Amino acid sequence: MRPTNLFYILIATSFVISSCVNNQTVPEIPAELFFKKPKAANIQISPDGNHIAFLSPWKNRLNLFVTDVERRDTTQLSFQTGRDISTYFWINKDELIYVRDNNGDENFYLTVVDKETNNERELLKEEGVKTGIIDILRKDPNNLIIGQNKRDPQIFDPYLLNIKTGNVKLLADNPGFITGWLANHLGSIKLAIANNGVDKTLFYRETDSSSFTPIFETSYDQNLVPLLFTGDNDRIYAKSNIGRDTEAIVIYNLSTNKEEKVLFEHSKYDTDDITYSFSRNTITGIVYKDHKLNVEILDDQTEELFEELRSLIPEENFFIISQSLDEQKMIIQTHSDVNPGVYYYFNNLTGELVLLSESAPWLNQELLSSMKPITYKAKDGLEIDGYLTLPKNRKRNLPAIIIPHGGPWDRDEWGFNSEVQFFANRGYAVLQMNFRGSTGYGTRFLEASFKQWGQSMQEDIDAGAEWLVEKGIANENQIAIHGASYGGYAALMGVINSPQLYQCAVSMSGITDINSWIASFPPYWKPYLEFVHKSVGNPSLPADSVMLARNSPINNITWIERPVMLAHGTKDPRVAKTETDRFVNSLRNAGVQVEYLIKENEGHGFQNEENVIEFYQEAAQFLQSCTDSGK
Template identity: 45%
Template sequence: MKKRLMMVQPLCTGLICAGMLTACVSTGSGMTSQTGGSAPAGQHYIPVEDFFRNPSKSRFTVSPDGTHIAFMQAWKNRMNIFVQKRDSDTAVRVTAAENRDIAGYFWANNSLLAFLQDTGGDENYQLFTVQKDGSNLKNVTPFKDVRVGIVDDLKDNEHEMLISMNKRNRQVFDVYRLNFTDNSLTMIAENPGNISGWMTDHDGKLRIATTTDGVNTGVLYRKTEQDPFVSIMETGFKDTFSPLLMTFDNSELYVTSNLGRDKAAIYTFNPETKKLGKLIFEHPEVDAESLIYSEERKVITGAVYYADKRGYHFFDTQRAALQAELEKKFPGLEVGVSASNRDETVYIIRTYSDKTPGAYYVYDTADKSCTLLAETAPWIDSTKMASMQPIQYKSSDGLTIHGYLTIPAGKQAKNLPVVVNPHGGPWARDYWGYNPEVQFLANRGYAVLQMNFRSSTGYGKEFWTKGFKQWGKKMQDDVTDGVQWLISQGIADPKRIAIYGGSYGGYATLAGVTFTPDLYTCAVDYVGVSNLFTLFETLPPYWEQGRQMMYEMIGNPEKDKVLLEEVSPIFHIDNIKVPLFVAQGANDPRVKKEHSDQIVNALKQKNIAVEYMVKDNEGHGFHNEENRFDFYRAMERFFRKHLDK
């Protein structure tokens, strides 16, 4: 929202989810895990539930006038919205979701909240509104098999917002003006078929659209809403030119671009002359990610980038001073501003580290007070968590691969059992911070290796494109090289190495045990791709715009048939000789259940050991708390049986 480009469908990053559970946290008491058995001498097992329970409270926001705080909290094991006055400790639950967590919410005005929710993980999000006292709950887009997105919350208009829907045509998204007073919907922009995203200016006017023909991307612009859109930029999809927001006088754009360079930088761009202007920020090692700004003071305050950790570059002394003050208040923690009221006098502050999911605070600029709202997971004892250390190693063809290594607390980095954990996406990356999966595995005594293999985003154009048509090949070699690095360093016991991943990471898991069958002891595939032909045959309708791009990045089922057969694990199951555990959501719209069915059935026919867990009320990853518990309990049993030797 907030004048940034709203992508209405995933196109070139994160086509397959980058990791479903890195934000999940949990509760518990510190008793022995319910999975059975006890911890080895000198090792304290924290219950599975402590890592994967719903947060105590999370996603705090403040109303536009600063008088009320909203947040998410579990009710009947589902994350619901609660609201309280800023000066009160008593909260009112305003939603009653029982089957599925609410996906996200925001303040539509000072008295009304809006939220999104899908059904059983199908990702067809519907939009609901509810008063801050919990009254007048409405489903304002009750359309079957239609996906809703937010284009602009229209901060200066208390009665309307702009949304996108693929109601008219399931493959593309039109823009509608939603009126809260009578819940009327008026289409204000019809997608001609090539638009992949929409963006407004600071007055809420629809001024920018991004386009794709499958392999080329473009940006359209209009001076007013009465003018026709005209093309101001067209590039191949390998080049980045992404609008971030308009300048505060609505005359130019801030964009991220890697045109003529490797690492994306942030510039101004003049839509009339169609020329890049001032270089706002660049980083020598990684892509510039985004800008932070003050809507109230109408000034760009800083830029954000991610190297080993998140970094800021401030342009504004006031925002820099606030950051310095907050970091002084919370030494040793990462700290950032996650929300504010309209006039930016009240901020929601978020803290975290690799050892704690952190807490939320409310900061009042009037007296510089910083008051605790809630610890996200107060049952997590940071002193018992393991450190996530940034690492790097060389690939077999000389690339520098960045990643993270987590060594179990109290253990020496020597001859350890290891879980290799490639990320999803694959056009995404792993980040430093609290990761419940990693901490859970480390608590069980396993070192965890995460790597940003080639094609991971954030490291420049060349690194990203080196992974094109390299599924199961050079991308997989980067994973293998990480394992060999661990062995050469004496960190890994070569007889006790497992691989586990979700989504693309699930593919990498299957590829690992298929193409390097002697490297791993066992494997866990979570909603992973087994057959690249099936992947293309089952694309959601709103991914059709990106089909040709995916052909360029992965391979064309017709032109590259031999390649796709070569790198699809389903065609090479005879190579698999280690135990495999497969988990799948029945309603997954991204990696259909057919992928897991195919690999499981084929292995059973070959009498190869395989465990299979299917959750009928889940999609791309397990989001319901009880399903998370089941999955990680089963994973623990599986690793104890096959990795603890």
């Protein structure tokens, strides 16, 4: 196989049918072009800045490649054919670690690969054991801190892992209630977090040999989320909604147990994270989302860098996604609603900017649809943010697809979305919305969703469909609803509660029995059950159990008259496929039109390219048949 040349400058490789699409009906773009693996993804520069790693398809699976910056030759490092590699990182200038599981079971383990020899070493691969990364220890080339639930499947103990020998050293005992650990810049674990989703306690220790002692107790509505130690290792940067509705970025003093300084806050939106210079030991920016992703730059040196990049990069939206240890060589990614991603290499010492790769050079941006942020009112007057994507050159009386996101503790955001573009290209108006309970909107917005599955949360989604009709955008007889995970649940509840709105539903890995779903949580979710009981419902309480049953699709079969399509992976550790089997059998026994797609090599949602393409091809045919939406 000829290796991918990452430094190849892409010219005229887009999927071009017509150079002029104004006032024309755009051609239908094949599903393969929306859902095939990207040409390049997750590009990361080595600590010394001399090599660039990236993911690229080999035999329809994302595999790991590395390019020499000076010679510009590329070597393939991994040869996986079962599942994509999605998460990887440089551990030192010569070795990388990538994360794998078994066909989507989410019991992750690590593989170390040497960029020169291609030698691989599997680490921590044990049946039923899940490994997570706590700290990659940027300045330690041989060790990292990992969390592992080997001793108890519900909790994770922190270990120092030597990647050369595979030996692990226990760094602290988890007494059974710690859900998070934070190391300082010297690699010493100083903070432990006990969190059940409702109540939280921070524990601190002065030295590695001393015991953790509680220093702060709080709850979700007066919360403190540690992010990173400050450069002096005495304080922490944290997200805090103490005394406010939304989460601000603050400096928190561990000695006085008080917020020392508020660095950034927004009256409507939570902050997401910080950007940090590890070479200068200083915070450089605040990341938050309103309708779009934003970075509030905090220091002059970073502002000067961004000003230079703005003068060099033609695209408006760009972010630094990887840097060498000295932070002089970096990878820049641009994106937009019609741009799946373009990657650049920038050398701050020389001012050299090199185009590395487009994510999907086969997609012509002129044929894609813009995503417009919108706002509408829920039934009770609550303001709901959303995103509307219309088919190119068409604006009114359209068939429509409503796509509620999964989670539900997640949110939709502005940017390129293959699913949205696929359906817009087929003539649909596509509406996404951040219904109550979506993350990023503060405590009151979250609390408005408590014990409202299938109720006011569902009404928020319905209000979006009604808004499309009121605005003349959607034809009221051609609306469908589709989602995955919680979104799949909401799609099913849509045709149960509001059959007058939706002609059909498509559910991927959707929850069909809430009581059963809560009872079958993976063991490592059990520490968060208290929050689930408070926000969704507690099956052990009679009133809650009745409420959850009443709002579960499995108990509403008699109300389903519209066609339904479902899809599920047999390895799903979050939503049991057996529950979907039971639901499908009940639908068929009731005479409901149902299609069911099962994949043996998938987990929660489909990842493998051939399965994703098959799903969307079948979903498109199904939706066209029930909405009568031929272009």
